[in-house]
Amino acid sequence: MVRCGTSPVSVAVGDLNGDGELDLAVTNFNDNTVSVVPGKGDGTFDAQVTYATGSLPQSVAAEDLNGDGKLDLVVVNYGDNTVGVLLGEGDGTFDAQVTYATGSEPRSVAAGDLNGDGKLDLVVANHSDNTVSVLLGDGNGAFAAQVTYDTGGSPSSVALGDLNGDGKLDLALANGTFAEVGVLLGNGDGTMAPAEVYRTASTSSAVAIADINGDDDLDLALAGLYDETVSVLLGKGDGTFAAQVAYATGSVPKAIAAADPSGDGKPDLVLATYGGLSVLLGKGDGTFNEHVTYESASEPERNALAAGDLNGDGKLDFAMAHSRNDTVSILLGDGDGTFAWQARYATGSKVDPGLGPFPVSAAVGDLNDDGKPDLAVVNYVDDTVGVLLGKGDGAFADYMSYDVGPGPHAVAAGDLNGDGKVDLAVVSRDSDTLEMLFGNGDGTFAGQVTYDAGIDPSSVAMGDLNGDGRLDVAVTVSAGVEVLLGEGDGSLASPALQVTATLPTAVILEDMNGDGQLDITVSNLYFDSLHVMLGKGDGTFTRAVGHVDTGNEPMVVAAGDLNGDGKLDLATADRADGTASVLLGEGDGKFASKVPYDAGRSPSSVTVGDLDGDGKLDLAVSNSSDNTVSVLLGRGDGTFAPQVIYPSVADSRAAVAEDLNGDGMLDLAVAGSGVSVLLGRCLP
Known part of the structure; x- marks a missing residue:
């Protein structure tokens, strides 16, 4: 258990001191502070340092608001109708807050680029006057005066996403008085269209946005405050939504996150409830399995939830704020959608040195x-x-x-x-x-x-x-x-x-359909897929297919003609599965279903080349968790022999293939805790 200030009600996760480990920021409602809790990288935390906020701070977010590469904090102050900005120094310390006026009783804040100028703006849900405030950022950490929009209800939570597929951010708000969600479509210039409201099963306390059914259109999930349900509204891709479907949560939910703690590539729903942590594993078609609840020995009243890999094992963990006993609980994920409560502990106050x-x-x-x-x-x-x-x-x-x-x-x-x-x-x-x-x-x-x-x-x-x-x-x-x-x-x-799709992690430029124009292929780590955008030859692109399924958590993608048919194929390094997936190309930008091959633990990169000099392309995969490189020799028909494992540098993350010693054979250079070189040789 992490000790915080009095009545913690919101928590955010981010690397606040630049040591590469995730830290916590927690708003303390009753003592008008925000706690910064440094993480040690193993799921435990050092002692908090507190900073003054406005009156009755409610919600906190960690974002780089002034573009200096250091995370800042933004806090909504429920008691004095302001939003406070605390600029980060990059070492875990923060400047005194600067406040900006909001509507009445602000409850929630989110940041995103609403006017397309590359600078983060703020949106604040104002519970008492049924509005949302938009404050446009200047890129230096300062913000223009608010512009308010009617939400159609008393909003308690706000989330951002492109709900109609026009490349502009839109707003979704959980309306806390009525059983509704309000949707305001963005015009791309920082202004918003009038709110459209959709019915939910109950008055909602929080909203999350994700592609729940895998159709590349964003959907909504809302935590129902009074009937112990979560409402799911599937998006139609044009900013409108189908009727809600409700799922039981087992207890009253106060906060919600859409994430993939089970690592199967299908979004799940995780809720902080009075009874503990409620997890509904997604089936990938917009429906969910029955909830599983992880009870806590702590007092009830769990107000907030934040997700991140808190112990560095590549699996999603959660931090949950408890307002009645002034603590934050840590739940470490097992990677299959199950969790263990982290042992309660006292913490020190040191900041780990650089790595x-x-x-x-x-x-x-x-x-x-x-x-x-x-x-x-x-x-x-x-x-x-x-x-x-x-x-x-x-x-x-x-x-x-x-x-x-x-x-x-x-x-x-x-x-x-x-x-x-x-x-x-x-x-x-x-x-x-x-x-x-x-x-x-x-x-x-x-x-x-x-x-x-x-x-x-x-x-x-x-x-x-x-x-x-x-x-x-x-x-x-x-x-x-x-x-x-x-x-x-x-x-x-x-x-x-x-x-393409939200949160792409790697890109390659290759001619995937053989028309002589370069195309864009991206891997999507959090959605277990690839997207291919076909080039028109003028710098613009069209989508070839919605998405191509890969293994779990594809870190990178590489291309080559793996089966000798003259058409480019793809290979991915699938971190959560410990595999390399091969997808054979059809020559038109489409691909056959993946075929996975075993690699090492936590593969982080894949490169394609003829490593044994037989004229057939092979794969080399760097494995960050066991400090190795896996070599899979190609048979020339798109299939591969079992991996041969070579020791490499610690934390092997990126591998490239090149003839480094001029002998005509490809060698490997691997970046990790340093750079190691593996010289290739021709097999007998």
Whole structure:
């Protein structure tokens, strides 16, 4: 049990001190504070530090509101009708709150880019005057005066999502007085259309948005306050919803999350109830199994719920606030939809030191024009990209590093300015930026230029997407893929969002349908699927199919002709399953059903290449939990021999294949706690 302030009513999860471990932020209703509780990374927590808020703080969210790569806190203050912003210093400390007026009795807050300017805005549900406030952000952590919209009821919770598929964020509000949910469609400029209301089974305390039935349209789930149910309303894709279907929760629910704690790729519903944690496992078609409740020895009145991997085992855990005994409980997930209550414990107050560079992505290119492949590696913890110049024998010169934005997550290499020298593109997740580092041709880089990448960028790729002979850039962000067309001089046009599915995690650019135009393929970690967008040759795209099922939690995707039929196939690294999935292409952007092959524990990347020199493509999979690389030799017909396991660097996260020593055989470079090189040899 984590001890907090008096009457905790809301909890948020995020890395508040930059140590790579998830922390908690908890609002304490009766003593007008927010508690910051540092996580140790094993599911336990250090002692809280409290910060003053306004009167009777109700809801808290953790977001980077000023674009500095450090999480900030936003708190709604029920007692004085304000929303407070506490800017984070990145070390777990926060500035004094700055407040902005809201409507009467604000209950809930959410953040998102409502006007498409790449800056986070705030929405606040105001319970007493039946409104929602919209406060547009300036990108520096400050906000314009509120504009209010009628919600059709007394809202107690608000959530954001693209409910009608137009690429603009919309609002859903649980109306706390009537058995209704209010939907306000966004116009894309920060204004909202009038509310439409839909009936629910009961007065609702909280709302969640997710694609519950796998049709790529967002649905709604609402916690019913008085009849111990959850109402599910399936979306039609145009911003309207089917009639609600109610499911029993076993006790009065106060908070709800739509997530996949069972790891089967189907959204489940998790509710904080008076009786404990109620879990309804989803069937993937919009229906749910009967609830299972995990009871707590703690007092009742569970007001809030937040999800995250709190102990670093790759499985979803939950934190639940208890207002009657001033604590937060931690429930550690087993990865199959079941949970264990974490042992109650006292905590200290230390902040763990940094974990070192922590490389998470690598790219290969001839960075100094000597004809020998070099490596570029992004290091998440110290916010750098590292360059290792190859000697041509599989060894590398001393490491050089360049500063990039906070939380760099992926790197790609290519000649972006047409000078014949290799440049680097890096996406930084904590600052929502794309950094371009222009190569001097000698292995050094200068002239860094930064672009807004969109919210939560996770992957980057380069290719000529509009057929003008210049490299363009594609970046996965929370809402899809941003395409930035290159001007040929190193500058990029404004990003254009290609809506794939929410929260894509990796992108590749390949011609999947054989028409000579590059297409976009993305993996969706949280929805266990791939999406293929076919290129028109002008930088715009159309969807080939709704989605292609993969294994659980596909981290990355790679392409190659795995069965020798002249059509590109796909392979994914499926983290939760410990497999690599192979999907054979039909040549039109569609794929056969996946065939999984065993890999190691927590596979994090997959690369395709002829590793044994027999003319048939093979797979190499890096396994982050057992510090290995799995090699699966291809038979040339799309099937693969069982894995051969090789020891690698600790926390092996990214692998690339290249002939690093000039012997004509592909070698592997693996980034993890450092970089390891495995030299290939021809099998007898």
